[in-house]
Amino acid sequence: MRLSKEQAARNRQHIIDTASRLCRERGIDGVGVADLMKEAGFTHGGFYNHFASKEALAAEACGAAFEGALSGLMEALGQGRGGSGAALSQYVQQYLTPTHRDDPSGGCPMAALAVDAGRQAEEVQAAYATGLEAVVSVFARQLAQQKAEAKGGDAASREHAMRLVSEMVGALVLARAVADANPALSEEILSASRRPFSKQEPRARKG
Amino acid sequence: MRLSKEQAARNRQHIIDTASRLCRERGIDGVGVADLMKEAGFTHGGFYNHFASKEALAAEACGAAFEGALSGLMEALGQGRGGSGAALSQYVQQYLTPTHRDDPSGGCPMAALAVDAGRQAEEVQAAYATGLEAVVSVFARQLAQQKAEAKGGDAASREHAMRLVSEMVGALVLARAVADANPALSEEILSASRRPFSKQEPRARKG
DNA sequence: TGTACATCAGTGAACGCGCGTTCACTGATGTAC
DNA sequence: TGTACATCAGTGAACGCGCGTTCACTGATGTAC
Numbered sequence: 001m002r003l004s005k006e007q008a009a010r011n012r013q014h015i016i017d018t019a020s021r022l023c024r025e026r027g028i029d030g031v032g033v034a035d036l037m038k039e040a041g042f043t044h045g046g047f048y049n050h051f052a053s054k055e056a057l058a059a060e061a062c063g064a065a066f067e068g069a070l071s072g073l074m075e076a077l078g079q080g081r082g083g084s085g086a087a088l089s090q091y092v093q094q095y096l097t098p099t100h101r102d103d104p105s106g107g108c109p110m111a112a113l114a115v116d117a118g119r120q121a122e123e124v125q126a127a128y129a130t131g132l133e134a135v136v137s138v139f140a141r142q143l144a145q146q147k148a149e150a151k152g153g154d155a156a157s158r159e160h161a162m163r164l165v166s167e168m169v170g171a172l173v174l175a176r177a178v179a180d181a182n183p184a185l186s187e188e189i190l191s192a193s194r195r196p197f198s199k200q201e202p203r204a205r206k207g
Numbered sequence: 208m209r210l211s212k213e214q215a216a217r218n219r220q221h222i223i224d225t226a227s228r229l230c231r232e233r234g235i236d237g238v239g240v241a242d243l244m245k246e247a248g249f250t251h252g253g254f255y256n257h258f259a260s261k262e263a264l265a266a267e268a269c270g271a272a273f274e275g276a277l278s279g280l281m282e283a284l285g286q287g288r289g290g291s292g293a294a295l296s297q298y299v300q301q302y303l304t305p306t307h308r309d310d311p312s313g314g315c316p317m318a319a320l321a322v323d324a325g326r327q328a329e330e331v332q333a334a335y336a337t338g339l340e341a342v343v344s345v346f347a348r349q350l351a352q353q354k355a356e357a358k359g360g361d362a363a364s365r366e367h368a369m370r371l372v373s374e375m376v377g378a379l380v381l382a383r384a385v386a387d388a389n390p391a392l393s394e395e396i397l398s399a400s401r402r403p404f405s406k407q408e409p410r411a412r413k414g
Numbered sequence: 415t416g417t418a419c420a421t422c423a424g425t426g427a428a429c430g431c432g433c434g435t436t437c438a439c440t441g442a443t444g445t446a447c
Numbered sequence: 448t449g450t451a452c453a454t455c456a457g458t459g460a461a462c463g464c465g466c467g468t469t470c471a472c473t474g475a476t477g478t479a480c
Contacts, residue, residue, distance in 0.1 A: 002440090002441065002442045002443045002444085002454070002455055002456055002457085003442075003443075003455085003456055003457080004442090004443065004444090005443085005444085007456090008455085008456060008457095011456080011457090012456095026326065027234075027236070027322070027323075027326060029234070029236055029237065030236065030326065032432070032433060032434080033433080033434060033435080034432080034433080034434090035432095042456095042457070042458090043457070043458050043459060044434095044435095044458095044459085045435095045436085045437085045457070045458055045459060045460085046456060046457045046458070047434090047435090048434095048435070048436080049455070049456050049457070050456085053434080053435085054433095054434065054435090104325075110381065110384075111322075112322070113322075113384070114321075114322060114380040114381060114383075114384045115234070115318075115319070115320075115321060115322040115323065115380060115383070115384070116234075116322065117384040117385070118311075118380075118383035118384045118386065119233065119234060119237065122387055122388055125384065125385065125387050125388040126388040126389075128384050128385060128388070129384075129385040129388040129389040129392060132381065132384070132385055132392065133389065133392055136392075159399045159402070162378075162395060162396055162399035162400070163374060163378075163399050163400050165377070165381070166374050166377035166378035166381060166396060166399070166400055167370060167373050167374040167377055168377065169377040169380065169381060170372070170373035170374055170375065170376040170377025170378070170380065171369075171370075171373035171377070173321045173322060173325075173376065173377065173380060174317065174321060174339065174372070174373060174376060176321075176322070176325035177317075177320070177321045177322070177324040177325045177332065177335050177336075177339070178324070178332065178335060178336040178339060179325065180329055180332050181329055181332040181333040181335070181336040182333075182336040182340065185336060185339070185340055185343075188369060189369055189373060192366045192369035192370050192373070193369070193370050193373055195366070196370075209421070209422055209423055209424085209473090209474065209475045209476045209477085210422085210423055210424080210475075210476075211475090211476065211477090212476085212477085214423090215422085215423060215424095218423080218424090219423095239465070239466060239467080240466080240467060240468080241465080241466080241467090242465095249423095249424070249425090250424070250425050250426060251425095251426085251467095251468095252424070252425055252426060252427085252468095252469085252470085253423060253424045253425070254467090254468090255467095255468070255469080256422070256423050256424070257423085260467085260468085261466095261467065261468090
């Protein structure tokens with residue numbers, strides 16, 4: 001039953017990617033080793049051939065989720081039309097949609113793992129912190145570029161990036177929290193934060 | 208061993224309050240029925256004399272956490288000095304402190320239960336949604352009052368409230384996620400969102 | 415008001431179940447000669 | 448290049464443990480007469 005090194009490495013990565021999705025959907029403590037391995041197409045005994053512990057896997061899964069999110073972010077910013085400002089606007093608008101809200105397993109790890117990470121061991125938290133720092137710095141660079149284009153200087157871009165990321169993550173997390181129980185409120189939360197980035201989405205008429 | 212109705216009701220409330228703290232700290236799935244009852248000073252068997260299920264308890268605990276948070280919010284807004292704007296500013300600044308960050312069990316349920324609520328049954332999510340709606344409407348009323356004082360009209364106060372709550376919750380949740388692994392980043396997240404509400408906290412000098 | 419009995423909050427043992435982890439085993443791959 | 452053996456990814460049973468929930472029991476409270 002021994003596999004080639006290449007196949008073993010591919011299987012290992014497949015387990016990490018599966019965990020990355022499942023953990024975002026159900027939370028780290030909501031994913032059992034047996035569950036995970038079954039979902040990945042294996043029996044659970046082989047888990048410890050790849051990982052020292054569930055915690056070690058969780059840290060790798062968290063890192064993998066951020067890798068995916070970052071490459072998505074870079075791609076979105078790279079192909080933006082009409083200047084860097086437009087690209088960021090488009091990214092933020094797409095982030096704050098019901099589609100993203102309803103897809104935690106494929107969506108933003110900052111939002112899906114936020115509360116979890118604070119309760120996990122430092123190994124997981126470190127992966128989260130590295131990913132968050134990377135996202136913030138990409139946002140800051142983009143905002144600085146945008147401000148330079150607008151001849152406004154790059155002052156405080158990092159602080160601006162922090163606040164923007166906080167609002168995006170907060171809105172997504174709150175929208176998810178009430179999505180089933182109060183869909184109208186959930187949609188309202190998303191659109192409130194989305195509107196400032198949209199030229200086609202005017203504020204609802206005053207009652 | 209039968210207790211008076213009053214004592215039984217007090218014990219029940221004590222269990223709910225204990226659960227409210229523990230769930231915010233460890234997450235709903237992180238609190239066992241036996242754990243909880245022991246922490247409250249009872250043996251675990253009696254749990255089902257008070258609650259139909261752990262889920263029912265979780266919903267009551269979530270509701271109780273929001274009750275406490277709301278009364279804290281009302282109190283803070285009621286005793287604000289220098290107009291309603293100052294009171295809200297003070298509340299937001301205190302919300303975004305390391306002290307609050309490091310006290311999830313006594314702190315904001317929106318932040319502590321956000322990701323959890325999205326994964327829980329509708330009973331819990333409904334309690335969360337009710338609480339969130341109440342917080343947002345208190346914020347909106349306060350912002351409307353503040354804008355009226357500044358003769359700016361009350362336009363879009365609710366939308367403004369939504370965005371503010373999203374940013375506050377996002378910042379707190381992100382700050383907690385990286386508090387151990389990257390304390391400097393954690394503090395930076397809080398101060399970025401806190402500064403606009405503070406007159407005494409100027410932006411750090413440009414590098 | 416006094417007595418007899420039903421109620422029910424709390425106790426602690428027990429239930430089946432799934433958890434993370436360990437283990438002996440299999441057999442194709444990788445390596446030493 | 449060919450043979451002999453060590454390696455190790457995957458299997459599936461088993462481990463101790465804690466989970467949510469149920470149960471028979473206790474005895475003071477609440478109630479009916």
